[in-house]
Amino acid sequence: MSTQQPVNYPVWTHRWTYILATTGAAVGLGNIWKFPYIAGENGGGAFVLMYLFCIMMLGVPIMMAEVLLGRKGRANPVHSMLSQARVAGASKLWAFIGLMGVAAGIMILMYYSVVAGWSLEYVFQSARSSYIGQDAQTIAAGFGDLAQNSGRQLLWHTVFITATATIVGLGVTRGIGNAVNILMPILFALLLLLLWYAFKNGEFQQGLDFMFAADFSKLTGQSVLVAMGHAFFTLSLGMGTVMVYGSYMSADQSISSAVVVVAGLDTLIALIAGMAIFPLVFASGLAPGSGPGLLFETLPIAFSGMWGGAFFGTGFFVLVAIAALSSSISLIEPGIAWLEKLGSSRLMATVGLSVLCWLGGIASIYSNTVFDTLDFLTANIMLPLGGLLIALFVGWKLGYTRVRKEVNTLSSGLFNLWFISLRFIAPAGVLVIFYHSVKTSLGY
Numbered sequence: 001m002s003t004q005q006p007v008n009y010p011v012w013t014h015r016w017t018y019i020l021a022t023t024g025a026a027v028g029l030g031n032i033w034k035f036p037y038i039a040g041e042n043g044g045g046a047f048v049l050m051y052l053f054c055i056m057m058l059g060v061p062i063m064m065a066e067v068l069l070g071r072k073g074r075a076n077p078v079h080s081m082l083s084q085a086r087v088a089g090a091s092k093l094w095a096f097i098g099l100m101g102v103a104a105g106i107m108i109l110m111y112y113s114v115v116a117g118w119s120l121e122y123v124f125q126s127a128r129s130s131y132i133g134q135d136a137q138t139i140a141a142g143f144g145d146l147a148q149n150s151g152r153q154l155l156w157h158t159v160f161i162t163a164t165a166t167i168v169g170l171g172v173t174r175g176i177g178n179a180v181n182i183l184m185p186i187l188f189a190l191l192l193l194l195l196w197y198a199f200k201n202g203e204f205q206q207g208l209d210f211m212f213a214a215d216f217s218k219l220t221g222q223s224v225l226v227a228m229g230h231a232f233f234t235l236s237l238g239m240g241t242v243m244v245y246g247s248y249m250s251a252d253q254s255i256s257s258a259v260v261v262v263a264g265l266d267t268l269i270a271l272i273a274g275m276a277i278f279p280l281v282f283a284s285g286l287a288p289g290s291g292p293g294l295l296f297e298t299l300p301i302a303f304s305g306m307w308g309g310a311f312f313g314t315g316f317f318v319l320v321a322i323a324a325l326s327s328s329i330s331l332i333e334p335g336i337a338w339l340e341k342l343g344s345s346r347l348m349a350t351v352g353l354s355v356l357c358w359l360g361g362i363a364s365i366y367s368n369t370v371f372d373t374l375d376f377l378t379a380n381i382m383l384p385l386g387g388l389l390i391a392l393f394v395g396w397k398l399g400y401t402r403v404r405k406e407v408n409t410l411s412s413g414l415f416n417l418w419f420i421s422l423r424f425i426a427p428a429g430v431l432v433i434f435y436h437s438v439k440t441s442l443g444y
């Protein structure tokens with residue numbers, strides 16, 4: 001059997017743990033912070049449709065390929081790629097996908113943790129009712145003050161990295177598995193609570209219209225690209241997160257069903273987040289297109305004037321922090337699994353990489369250039385490149401028969417459709433994103 005379990009290699013205790021862990025990796029700041037504000041900036045409905053289209057056409061096919069590589073390789077992304085390249089008779093250089101992935105995860109965490117830290121500050125302030133009865137300008141200015149306050153950001157960034165390291169350090173089943181089993185149900189419950197709150201207190205119909213009434217005249221070439229890039233980021237594709245989580249998946253779990261469930265949940269949660277946020281924004285007479293500050297400036301203003309605002313505002317930022325935590329552990333796990341394979345203990349690997357991320361985070365706090373460069377390099381270059389290479393490797397190198405053996409629950413019609421999209425459609429789509437992001441970055 002190609003997917004036999006090596007001795008002592010971890011495996012999720014339950015198939016639901018795999019689903020929750022991967023959904024936890026996928027659902028993060030991307031869904032709750034980024035998706036609503038980029039949907040707001042790009043005019044709503046038509047953008048949302050474009051994003052859904054990209055999830056289905058690019059995201060799902062590539063995600064299946066990445067999970068497959070992990071489960072077949074039964075190792076961290078570097079060694080999974082090495083073994084699969086050997087099996088396929090391809091060059092060892094394909095392991096570059098794994099190495100770049102390990103690096104990308106660390107680099108993303110170097111700024112992700114800072115944003116997650118902001119959410120902790122907002123938990124703290126909301127719980128103290130700091131925003132209640134304040135006027136809009138004062139609250140909005142609070143976000144600017146935080147951005148200037150390095151000490152405060154450093155505190156929360158340190159708290160967040162420590163929490164991430166503690167969970168990951170405890171191991172795959174005891175740490176990550178247990179954490180997602182507890183965190184994800186809380187996340188779902190909080191989200192539904194907030195959806196209900198927005199339904200009761202917000203301009204719900206106006207929020208729905210904004211998100212779902214498609215006006216294609218608002219869709220520019222640039223927003224199509226943003227939608228495609230975000231499909232990647234939100235599904236955690238292209239850097240070994242879903243590969244390493246797939247390596248802990250039991251051999252009899254269906255890859256295609258698992259991926260459809262995870263991608264479906266991720267999308268649903270992004271849409272619910274939008275449906276919880278926009279009605280509150282409209283009810284406060286605020287604009288949806290205010291950019292990255294939407295979550296941290298606009299929402300506290302919305303909550304400040306509403307019934308139960310301190311309570312629900314706190315709940316909202318706890319939700320953001322939980323979503324970020326279940327993602328941050330997935331950013332660092334590929335690197336830890338790799339160092340373990342090279343002979344390090346889990347503890348040493350965790351401490352080493354966490355300190356690295358902590359130092360990088362300090363650089364992001366003190367320098368906007370570092371923050372923006374890390375974001376740009378990872379999201380616009382490394383992830384699309386990783387995804388492209390994964391699609392090409394599985395589509396063209398691994399071989400139809402080997403792939404068919406691993407993805408054996410699909411009907412042959414669906415399997416062939418997937419394989420064709422892996423060979424042609426997904427690589428072409430990614431090349432388009434890649435080409436445009438390089439072009440715009442060079443200023444053409």
Ligand code: TRP
Pocket residue numbers: 025026027028029030031108232233234235236237238239241327328330331383
């Ligand atoms: N998907 C997460 C979010 O939406 C972030 C994330 C976790 C990620 N792991 C990743 C992004 C791997 C890219 C690659 O917030």
